[in-house]
Amino acid sequence: MDDFAGQIYSQVHQIPLGKVSTYGDIAKFAGYPGYHRQVGRLMATLPEGTTLPWYRVVNAKGMISQQGDDLVRQRQRLLAEGVEVSEAGKLSLKTYRWDGR
Numbered sequence: 001m002d003d004f005a006g007q008i009y010s011q012v013h014q015i016p017l018g019k020v021s022t023y024g025d026i027a028k029f030a031g032y033p034g035y036h037r038q039v040g041r042l043m044a045t046l047p048e049g050t051t052l053p054w055y056r057v058v059n060a061k062g063m064i065s066q067q068g069d070d071l072v073r074q075r076q077r078l079l080a081e082g083v084e085v086s087e088a089g090k091l092s093l094k095t096y097r098w099d100g101r
Contacts, residue, residue: 020096
């Protein structure tokens, strides 16, 4: 695993139960501001059954970026942790955003 991926995975691993972070925040916390798209690609290519809480990462608008069954799966995981998410995949960053500390 390269250093970039390791740093990103480390940040995602730290997101607490019931909180979310954005692709941009994860990139910034890992020391790679502006690399939000690369964070999204890493989350999209995680192996099936990973224990990394990928579902706690959303876009800057507080929306799940996935579509179809993937949106439903991510929404269900967040709901199970107490994060209120609309049917369309929208949530309140003001309420649920993790500040990286």
